[in-house]
Amino acid sequence: MKKFLIVMLFIMVVCLAGTANAQTIRVLLYEQIPSYVLMERLPEFEKATGINVEYELLAEAQMEKKEMLDFTAHTGTYDVTNVHFWYIPQFARAKYIEPLDEWIKSNSHPEWDTINDFVPSYLDGMKYDGKIYGLPFQGIVQILYYRKDLLDQYNLEVPKTMDDLMNVARELTRDLDGDGKTDIYGYSDRGSADPASFMSPVGWIFAWGVNFLDEDMRPQLDTPLAIEAITHYVTLLREYGPPGQANIGWAEAEQTVLSGKVAMHADTHDLAPDMDDTEISQVAGKIEFAMPPKQERYAQDFFVSGLSINADSKHKEAAWLFVQWATSTELQQQIVETGKRSDYTSQSVLASDAFKETVRASDTILKASKVADPAYFPRIPEFGQLADVFCSAVSTAIAKGPEYVSTLMKEANQTITEILAEAGYY
Amino acid sequence: MFFISKWIKKFASSDYSFILAGLIALLALVVYPTIYALQLSLKKWNLTESTKQEFVGLSNYINILLDERFINALTRTLIFVLVGAALSLVLGFILAFLLNRDFPGKGIIRACLIVPMIVTPVVVGLVWRFMYNAELGMINYFLELLGFEPFAFLGNMNTVLPAIIITDVWQYTPFVMLILLAGLESLSPVPFEAAKIDGANRWQTFRYLTLPLMKGPILVAVLFRIMLSFSAFDTIFVMTGGGPGRASETLMMYVYRLGFEHWHMGKASAVGIIMLFILIIISKSLINFANSNQ
Numbered sequence: 124m125k126k127f128l129i130v131m132l133f134i135m136v137v138c139l140a141g142t143a144n145a146q147t148i149r150v151l152l153y154e155q156i157p158s159y160v161l162m163e164r165l166p167e168f169e170k171a172t173g174i175n176v177e178y179e180l181l182a183e184a185q186m187e188k189k190e191m192l193d194f195t196a197h198t199g200t201y202d203v204t205n206v207h208f209w210y211i212p213q214f215a216r217a218k219y220i221e222p223l224d225e226w227i228k229s230n231s232h233p234e235w236d237t238i239n240d241f242v243p244s245y246l247d248g249m250k251y252d253g254k255i256y257g258l259p260f261q262g263i264v265q266i267l268y269y270r271k272d273l274l275d276q277y278n279l280e281v282p283k284t285m286d287d288l289m290n291v292a293r294e295l296t297r298d299l300d301g302d303g304k305t306d307i308y309g310y311s312d313r314g315s316a317d318p319a320s321f322m323s324p325v326g327w328i329f330a331w332g333v334n335f336l337d338e339d340m341r342p343q344l345d346t347p348l349a350i351e352a353i354t355h356y357v358t359l360l361r362e363y364g365p366p367g368q369a370n371i372g373w374a375e376a377e378q379t380v381l382s383g384k385v386a387m388h389a390d391t392h393d394l395a396p397d398m399d400d401t402e403i404s405q406v407a408g409k410i411e412f413a414m415p416p417k418q419e420r421y422a423q424d425f426f427v428s429g430l431s432i433n434a435d436s437k438h439k440e441a442a443w444l445f446v447q448w449a450t451s452t453e454l455q456q457q458i459v460e461t462g463k464r465s466d467y468t469s470q471s472v473l474a475s476d477a478f479k480e481t482v483r484a485s486d487t488i489l490k491a492s493k494v495a496d497p498a499y500f501p502r503i504p505e506f507g508q509l510a511d512v513f514c515s516a517v518s519t520a521i522a523k524g525p526e527y528v529s530t531l532m533k534e535a536n537q538t539i540t541e542i543l544a545e546a547g548y549y
Numbered sequence: 550m551f552f553i554s555k556w557i558k559k560f561a562s563s564d565y566s567f568i569l570a571g572l573i574a575l576l577a578l579v580v581y582p583t584i585y586a587l588q589l590s591l592k593k594w595n596l597t598e599s600t601k602q603e604f605v606g607l608s609n610y611i612n613i614l615l616d617e618r619f620i621n622a623l624t625r626t627l628i629f630v631l632v633g634a635a636l637s638l639v640l641g642f643i644l645a646f647l648l649n650r651d652f653p654g655k656g657i658i659r660a661c662l663i664v665p666m667i668v669t670p671v672v673v674g675l676v677w678r679f680m681y682n683a684e685l686g687m688i689n690y691f692l693e694l695l696g697f698e699p700f701a702f703l704g705n706m707n708t709v710l711p712a713i714i715i716t717d718v719w720q721y722t723p724f725v726m727l728i729l730l731a732g733l734e735s736l737s738p739v740p741f742e743a744a745k746i747d748g749a750n751r752w753q754t755f756r757y758l759t760l761p762l763m764k765g766p767i768l769v770a771v772l773f774r775i776m777l778s779f780s781a782f783d784t785i786f787v788m789t790g791g792g793p794g795r796a797s798e799t800l801m802m803y804v805y806r807l808g809f810e811h812w813h814m815g816k817a818s819a820v821g822i823i824m825l826f827i828l829i830i831i832s833k834s835l836i837n838f839a840n841s842n843q
Contacts, residue, residue: 188809195596213597304699316792318810366683367701369793370709384684504597507810519794522706 146441147175148202151193153186157261158205160463161449168448174441194219199435202442206257206431208248208497213504214431215251221432222254226443235444235451240469248427248497257429258450259468264491265326265424266484268380268398269387270295271411273307281413285330285355288387288416292363295386309363311385312356315372316518318510322500323373323390324517326423328352329499330416335509336501340548344513344536352418354528357520369522381405389415391424392491393466395484412487414494421491423499427468505546512538583825590819596812609819618795619803619820623827626799629714630778636718637774638767641725648726649733666723674787677716678703681788703789706796713785713797720784721777725770732766733759768839772832779828800824 152158158180165176179201181189190204194214206214214220227238237258238246245259269281273295282288292309299306313320325335331352333343343349360368365379377394379385383405397403398410415422430446432439448454452469459472462481465488467473473492479485501509516535520528543549560566590609594602613619648659665673680687683701693699702712740762744754760767782801785791791798791806798806800820808817 191596217597314793315790316794317790319790366699367704369706370701370704370789372790379684382685504595505811507812511806511810515792515794518792519706519796522704522793522796 145173145175146438147177148436148438148441148445149200150176150178150445151186151190151201151204152178152180153183153205154180155183157464157466160458160461164454164457168445171448172441172444174444176445193433194435197435199433199437201433202436202438203430203432203445205260205428208427208429209500209502209506211249211256211429211431212251212502215254215256216504218434220256221434221436221439222256223258223432223443223446224254227255230440230443232444232447234453235447237447237450237452237469240452240471241450242468242470242473242492242495244425244492244495244497245427245468248425249429257431258446259427259429260450261428261464261466262468262492262495263391263393263424263426263466264488264495265389265415265422266392266395266487266491267387267389267413267415268394268410269413270406270409272409273386281411282387282416283414285416285418285422289355289359289363292359292387296363307383308365308379308385310359310387311364311368311371311376311379312360312389313371313373313376314360314364314368314518314521315370316515317372318507318514319372320514320518321506321510322424322426324353324356324513325501326415326425326499327356329496330418330420330422332419334498335513336503340503340543342509342536342539342543344532344539350529350532353517353520353532354525357517357525357528360521361525369518380410389422389424391426392484392488395465395482395488399483412484414487414490420496421494423496425495425497425499427495427497505542508542509539512542586818586821589815590822592815594814596814602815605815609816610823613816613819613823618798619800621795622798622800622803625710625797626779626801629710629717629781629799630775633714633717633721633778634771634774636714637722637725638771640718640722641729641770644722644726645729645733648730662726663723665720668720670720670781670783671787673716673720674784677719677784678788681712704793706793709789709793709797713788716784716788717778717781721774724777725774728766728770728773729763732763736762764839768835772835775831775835776828779824 152161162178162180165178169175186205187207187210190201190206193200193204194217206220211220215222231238241259242262245262246255248262249255249257249259267282273279274281274291277294279291279294280287282291288310295307295309296305297307298304313323328335328344328349331348333346333349333352335343337343344353365371365384371379373390376385376388376390377397380388381397381404392412395412399407401407415424430449432442432446436442450468452471455467455469455472456475456477458464459467459475459477459481465482465484467478472478473485473489478489482488500506503509512535516531520531591604591606592602593605593609644662648655648662679685681689681702683689683699683704688702689699700708702708736759740758741754744758749757780801781799782805785797785799785802786805789797791802801824804817804820804824807813807820
């Protein structure tokens with residue numbers, strides 16, 4: 124008996140010795156379908172590389188705070204984290220995340236090398252100071268959702284320009300049953316004061332050719348074009364948007380469309396599956412997709428999020444393999460067959476037949492990905508403060524009226540200038 | 550070494566050893582964080598540049614006290630807290646009076662009345678946000694039945710503060726009611742019988758007998774109610790995020806934005822210390838007021 128036990132122990136040790144070389148990496152992601160889909164395929168990665176992956180899924184806001192804490196405390200708990208494109212400059216500057224250019228040049232796993240296949244603007248979103256700090260995991264562009272049935276009913280063309288949008292929205296704000304109350308509103312968008320609404324009005328002024336900050340980092344909110352853009356936004360939402368628009372964030376704006384109250388909405392393309400989901404949507408099958416409205420440029424709600432390697436990670440090589448695999452065209456090709464995602468970052472996947480077959484909005488998404496531009500967003504560490512000031516001003520304008528836009532924008536501009544001056548930009 | 554073990558033995562056998570656990574918890578969870586916050590408030594520290602912590606003395610405080618945004622948040626918070634506490638006191642008293650008697654179903658009704666207090670603040674915020682919704686909300690549904698136009702309570706800069714006050718009152722009046730009820734139930738019936746014999750009417754009994762006797766519970770209820778209101782964050786965050794514009798931005802909301810969106814830890818701590826100071830002033834005034842009359 125004793126001999127038997129010793130032999131078993133010996134065999135166990137031999138087996139375990141084989142795994143002693145197996146590394147474990149920790150990955151932090153946030154709760155969303157792309158993460159779940161990725162986690163389902165983890166065994167393939169583990170089999171191909173022998174690397175063990177431990178992952179943690181948190182709600183988005185919590186994930187951001189947790190990764191921030193890990194970075195600032197330099198604990199190196201997570202080897203790979205999900206980093207949104209607006210944090211890249213801040214984290215890169217503070218040296219929290221690893222620059223990947225060297226890894227791309229010399230350590231690229233041949234099957235997973237996607238560097239030339241990423242949508243260029245998505246990859247730009249991952250850059251700081253010319254270097255790449257993450258590989259794009261998901262890219263989301265702005266598209267216009269509209270009620271085809273209503274546009275057909277009233278003989279309206281799909282709006283292409285900002286003027287078109289205002290006109291069609293006006294036509295579609297109606298009292299349908301003659302009871303004196305408006306039953307359908309033309310357009311809804313993000314109007315609430317919290318920073319989660321930032322993307323939409325910023326993307327709106329971008330459409331008028333204005334960048335939030337110019338090359339000298341001076342805010343441009345008090346320029347005539349920016350004021351015109353926000354006046355348009357505010358008028359559109361006040362006149363042809365649902366009541367309470369000043370307090371409506373992206374989730375509620377989507378809700379107004381799903382409940383059939385609002386005819387059009389320009390926002391991130393990942394809402395498309397919800398539109399057809401009969402469990403939550405009253406308008407399944409009635410929503411079609413188009414390019415976002417254009418003034419001088421297309422409006423933007425562009426969002427790209429990537430996977431970055433923690434600069435304090437102790438398993439950078441293993442982490443790099445994971446990052447490459449998770450963002451590879453090969454993996455995206457496998458996933459697109461399942462139709463579970465629509466936010467791919469590989470050009471070939473976005474142009475593929477499988478994408479066309481599994482995602483109804485595929486044409487629009489592909490077209491929109493070509494005009495997506497991360498430059499619309501002021502990607503500086505202080506963007507949280509800028510968002511706070513700007514969204515508060517836009518929300519106030521929606522609540523009080525377009526005649527206040529000019530004053531509010533000038534005040535916001537002044538405050539932002541002070542914030543940036545204090546932060547040392549000039 | 551000998552003295553230390555003797556001292557430990559003496560301590561272990563004394564009365565103080567019983568509160569040791571509580572004392573440690575108090576020091577770790579209350580005293581240490583407060584001192585840390587105080588230290589932090591004297592520094593300039595942006596969390597995204599974690600290594601740079603500059604000592605700046607009182608400049609955080611000066612910047613804040615001169616900042617219009619802070620003054621507005623303070624005004625709003627005071628309105629929110631004081632109006633909410635007043636409404637809760639009145640409603641709480643009414644409810645406590647109604648429950649201060651035996652009737653069938655008393656236990657169940659009391660349990661139902663406590664529910665708002667127990668529900669998670671985030672859930673309270675979400676539910677009320679939907680109730681206030683102009684298109685799909687319950688409140689507007691009833692308003693329409695009564696012939697009124699639906700109204701976006703949370704989207705209007707003038708009505709958003711009253712709207713969140715109502716939610717706050719709904720949430721914490723049960724707390725006030727419980728304390729007042731306990732106070733009422735502990736009152737001896739003797740002076741009340743005497744008053745009845747002397748011919749005092751209901752209002753006189755209430756004003757000259759009940760109120761003075763209830764000073765203690767009222768003080769406790771109001772004090773705690775004010776503290777709860779002051780620190781209310783989840784509900785407001787979920788309902789309005791401080792908006793529209795800044796119309797519902799209370800001090801707590803302001804601290805959150807400073808600390809977790811602007812990452813100005815020093816400044817956020819300073820506002821926190823100022824809030825502590827304000828609470829101390831309010832508490833002291835209330836206690837003095839309660840102890841002064843009679």
